[in-house]
Amino acid sequence: MRTLSLIAAAFALTALPALAKGPECKWAKSWEAALEEAKARNVPIMVTFHKDG
Amino acid sequence: MDSSVYANKDFVAASKRWVNVYCSKDTSHGTERVNDQEMCKLHSTIKCEDHVSCNSEAGGKYFKGTFGAPATVWCMPDGKEIGQKQGGMASKQVIEKMAEAEKAVGPGLDSDSYEFLLEKIGGGDKAANDGKVKEAVEAYSAALKAMGRNPAAKSWVEKAQKGLDRQVELAKSRIEDAMKAKDEGDFAKAKELLKAIQTDFKGQPVAKEADKAMSDVSAAEKTAGKK
Numbered sequence: 486m487r488t489l490s491l492i493a494a495a496f497a498l499t500a501l502p503a504l505a506k507g508p509e510c511k512w513a514k515s516w517e518a519a520l521e522e523a524k525a526r527n528v529p530i531m532v533t534f535h536k537d538g
Numbered sequence: 539m540d541s542s543v544y545a546n547k548d549f550v551a552a553s554k555r556w557v558n559v560y561c562s563k564d565t566s567h568g569t570e571r572v573n574d575q576e577m578c579k580l581h582s583t584i585k586c587e588d589h590v591s592c593n594s595e596a597g598g599k600y601f602k603g604t605f606g607a608p609a610t611v612w613c614m615p616d617g618k619e620i621g622q623k624q625g626g627m628a629s630k631q632v633i634e635k636m637a638e639a640e641k642a643v644g645p646g647l648d649s650d651s652y653e654f655l656l657e658k659i660g661g662g663d664k665a666a667n668d669g670k671v672k673e674a675v676e677a678y679s680a681a682l683k684a685m686g687r688n689p690a691a692k693s694w695v696e697k698a699q700k701g702l703d704r705q706v707e708l709a710k711s712r713i714e715d716a717m718k719a720k721d722e723g724d725f726a727k728a729k730e731l732l733k734a735i736q737t738d739f740k741g742q743p744v745a746k747e748a749d750k751a752m753s754d755v756s757a758a759e760k761t762a763g764k765k
Contacts, residue, residue: 508550511649512560512584516595516617523557523615527690528646529639530617531553531632532596533539534609535562535589 539608539626540580549629554649556636557615560584561593562607612639615646645690655681655694662701671705672738678702679742709735709744713751725759 513519523530543549544560565586569576578586600611600619611622612635620639627635640646647655662677681698685691712731719728732755735748 507545508547509581509583510544510550510553510558512558512581512588513592514584514588516559516592519557519559519592520615520617522652523617526557526647526649526652527615527643528648529556529615529620529636529643530559530613531556531636531639532559532561532592532600532611532613534593534597534601534605534607534611535540535560536564536593536607 543627543629543632544581546629549633552633552636555640555646559592559596560589561596562589563593565590610635612636614639614643647688647690647694651685651688651691655685655691655698658684659694659697659701662698666701666705671708671734675702675705675739675742678705706739706742706744709739710747713744713747716751716755720755720758723762725755725762728755 513522519530560581567586568579569586570579570582571577572582576585578584578589581589596617599617600622601609606624608626609622609624610627610632612620614620620642621635623635658677658681662674662681665671665673665677678698678701682695682702685695685698688695712735716728716731719725719731729752732748732752736745736752739745739748
């Protein structure tokens, strides 16, 4: 019983990060791909920078 | 913003109405294995090399000299800047700025509709090239049924309609072949051609033309049998 509980706890710890991830924003794989998709869909582009330039 | 904005469920839902580009030369956050691929640990739908290359390709376009991160730029579909902000933003602010950009651009396709149309029209084209008529007709018809009244999908609906029209033209030419076979007394061939159209185009007007032609073939066969 104790072994089973330990296995269950280990499984929960492994699975938690994946379950906690939640919804994810879809990011373009390249700048060219972003332009191509934005034109095809006729939608704006949001560009976000995350390191001082 | 990585955790406060991009993981926010309202932002994720709204972000389907535009294209998102994440730019960062930093890779110190590391990677995680997703479906046998090393993906960015911060955003597992891209690889770190993707956000590094986006950073080098887009960085120089919107800032002269140095800039403070995080920075957000909202642009037209061709990349022309509409506005920008240096410094953090709440998800609500980003959604508001992007809503302004959407107004400037006009009606557009959300990413779910876009992926649906790519799948259906691409699948229809492939099936047509492979001679899988029924599959092609079903794929084009599904695109037309789901998106026919969506003004943002106009050019895609036209593509689907053209694909379907090509198949219908081929079907009409096969009905003519069936009629020729009937006139030559080859009723089995005529019926085989028409049966395929009835099956492949079920629910389409051309299937009714095949029904009528099938009646003509049956009548001619009956008459021939009496002679």
